[in-house]
Amino acid sequence: MNKKEIGIRIGELRRLLERHRILYHVHDKPEISDEVYDSLMRELEKLEKENPDFYSSLSPAVRIGGDVIDHFEKVTHTVKQWSFDNVFNFKELLDWEERNLTILKKENIKETPTYVAEMKIDGLKVILTYEDGNFVRAATRGNGEIGEDITENIKTVKSIPLVLPEKVSFIVIGEAWMKKKDLERINKEREKDGLALYANTRNLAAGTLRQLDPKIVATRNIQIYAYDVEQTIDNRQKTTDYPKTQEEELELLSKFGFLVNKDRKVCKNLKEAQTFYEKWIEKRHTQDYGIDGLVIKINERKLWDELGYTAKSPRGGIAYKFPAEVVATKLLDITVQVGRTGAITPVAELAPVLLAGSTVSRATLHNEDEIKRLDVRVGDTVSLRKAGDVIPEIFDVFKELRPKNAKTFVMPTNCPSCDSKLSRIQIGKELSAALYCLNKSCEAQHLEGLIHFVSKKGMNIDGLGERIIETFHDIGLITDASSIYKLTKEDIEGLEGFGEKSASNIIASIENSRIVPLHRFLYSLGIRHVGEQTAKDIAKHFSNFKEISEARLEKLSGIEGVGEKVADALVSYFANTSNQKLLAHLIPNLKIISEKAIVDGKLFNKTFVITGTLPKLSRDEAKDLIEKNGGKVTASISKSTDYLLAGEGGGSKRDDAIKFEIKIIDESELVNML
Ligand SMILES: [Zn+2]
Incomplete structure (x- = not known):
């Protein structure tokens, strides 16, 4: 290749890599494999190195990370970086709107605002400056006026563009965050190397952006969600097609190749925002990133500007925090609870405290080893957390607040209910962490x-x-x-x-x-290690309960999601004579429905109507038989009926069946179908 050809090749590679960056990191729709992307990147790197006159500080090749720096320069922000005020419930949210409407009314503005509800990601705010379409600087928020220059580190982040498709100048605000699975991966490596672990994804993101070696940052998989465009006033006056709403702003960012969080909602009013908020209180735990609330913003830029700022915050937006999931409280006592399997659990009795929307006065301490690990004593002030459905637990102790008379807890040697001696049990090859009461009539x-x-x-x-x-x-x-x-x-x-x-x-x-799905019945028996998911995994493979109770160890442990431990527990549960006695009394009261039997049934998805008197089966027995084999019985004939099961008599339904051309069968034909 001559110089000109090299120049053309470099230009093409840069455009191609940028296109695939957007497909992969912004739209999550990669069209080429990582290996192909990497090999194109290596070619670009090599060409740039051999031909320094084509060097560009914004080439995709810089994303692998530049030279190590020795400190971060201070940066004065050109637009002051505010933070939002917080509200904690719907009433406070409505009060916020009320205050805004009063201000707007004074200005004679009759328009009512609509809102955009966005996720408040638990990460680190970054301020990205673009001039004439080129990325020139990234800074941390710092104190809102002065931050730190992290440009070289941010250049390695693949979810932001280094060159924009248009020659615009603006400031983009984003949240840098890291995935939970990256936290796990990095902590695992650090553990091996004997390094201190990161406590959460936020600490990891902060620690990563403060690395002095951009090459390390490049390996860390930092993500940035862009959520705001800001322009200095004179810049804005130059731009005529500036977005008129927050939603348009987010769309513009996405169009320009930034990663924008799709989990957001334009709301006609705050009631809609509240519904969205309630949905996300639970849903947030299923996400890759930590979320600590929503940010509700007035959608109309005009109204936002009109409302202006308080001393600390813009009036047009508010952070609507999710109920606290970590609080501090006092440990009043430690008691022990006997579980259904005989496991003895120490329970923390707490000074009542509001946690995740409900009052909590008890929390699990898991077992004796955990109490020792935490070194928690009665009288301590402790940190309490709850996530999703999980039982509240103590995860930290403020030792500096420990009173002199704090008492060390001693695990009892005997069952608090039946006074039998407690002991650890063998689970697989190990001794249990928990103590057990082994008295079956406890x-x-x-x-x-x-x-x-x-x-x-x-x-x-x-x-x-x-x-x-x-x-x-x-x-x-x-x-x-x-x-x-x-x-x-x-x-x-x-x-x-x-x-x-x-x-x-x-x-x-x-x-x-009395009518119960097989997996729920199996779960209800409280067999050791058989939780909700395990019960579902097992039930899928059996047509009825009897088959499970007679299944052999090899068959059970071969089921996906069922290990030897679970299989063992099942077999010994069913081998126990008092359990057998209980089941013999219990099962005749119930109708246990196996989903497998229904799906596998010969009549699956077939709809029946029954009419007249059948020779052997009663109506209920016929219905039962059809349902057990996956079929459905409805009261009257329609186009979706597959068969009319007809006995003696039964006039009009027969006529309907003929009219709709539905097959008419008798009892023996039904039995033959099975
Ligand atoms: Zn007991």
Whole structure:
């Protein structure tokens, strides 16, 4: 290649790499493999190195990281970097709107604002400056007026463009963050090297951007979500097609090759924003990044500008924080709880505190080893956390706040319920971390087993709450799971605190639980290691409960998601004679439905209508038989009916079936189909 050809090749490679960067890092739709991308990048690198006159500080090749620096320069921001005020509930959010509307009214503006709700990512704010379409500088927020120059590090981040498709000058605000799985990966490597671990993704992002070696940053997979465009006033006056709404601004950023978070919503009003907020309280835990709330912004730029700023913040936007998931409180006592499997769990009794939207006064301490690891003592001030469905747990202790009379906890040697000696048990090849009560007739274990049996993910008998189960168990009304199905209204309505109505409700909810999916029944038995997901994994492979109870170890442990530990627990559960006795009493009360049997059934997806008197089967028996084999029975003939099962008599349905050209079968034909 001559000089001219080299120049052309370099230009083509840069454009091609930029196009594929956007496809991969902005749209998550790669068209070429990583290997091909890397080899094109290496070619560009080589050409640039051999031909220094074609060097560009903004070539895609700089993303592999430049030279090590010895410190970060200070940068004065050209546009002051504000932060948003916080609100914590819907009422405060409405108050914020009210204040804004009052200001707008004074200015005689009648337009009502709409809103954009965006994720408030738990990362690090970065300020990116572009001049004439070229990336020139990146800075941290710092104190809002002065930050640090992290340009060389940010150049390695693949989710932002180094050259824009148009020659515009503006400042882009973004949040730098890292994926949870990158935190895991990096911590694993650091552990091997004996380095201190990063506590969370935010610390990791901050630590990464402060690396003095951009080559390390390049390997860390930092992401940046761009969410704001700012221009100095005189710049803005020069631009006529400046976005008129926040949503247009986000679209513009995406068009320019920035990564923009798609999880956002344009809301007509704050009620819509509230619905979106509630949805994300739980959903946020499923994301790659940490989210600590929403940022609600007035969509119309004109209204935003009109509202201006308070001393600290723009009035047009607000951070709507999610309920706190980490709080500090005092540890008043440590008690022990006996679980349904006999495991003894130390429980922290806490000064009540609001956590993730509900008042918490107890938290798990897992086991004795955990208490020792935390070195937590009664009287300590502790950090408490909760994530998603997880039980609140203590994860840190403020030792500097420890009172002189703080007491070290001593694990009991005997069961607090039945006084049997506690011991560790063999689980696989290891001794358990927890102590166990091995007494099979321990009352506390029975009670916990019953509470588990009726729980939502189990038999879902919502009329039998924890308190009621406890009461019924204490007075001997319920002795085991099967006795629940022998309860009558009369048994309950005479009891103190129960009336006719509450008795009827309890009986109705017990009745409703009789038809139960196989996986929920399996879960409800409280077999060790068989949680909700494991129960689902197992149930998928069996047509009925009997097959599970008779399955051999090899068959069970061969199921995906079921290890030897689980298979072992299942086999020994079913081998136990008192469990066999319980099941023999329990199962006749229930109709356990296997999804596998339904899907595998010969009649899967077929719809039947039954009419007339059948020779051998009653109507209910016929219905049962069809349903067990995956079919459906409906009351009247329609176009979607597949068969009319007709016995003696049954006039008009027969006529309908003929009219719709639906196949008419008799009992023996049905039986032959199976
Ligand atoms: Zn016990």
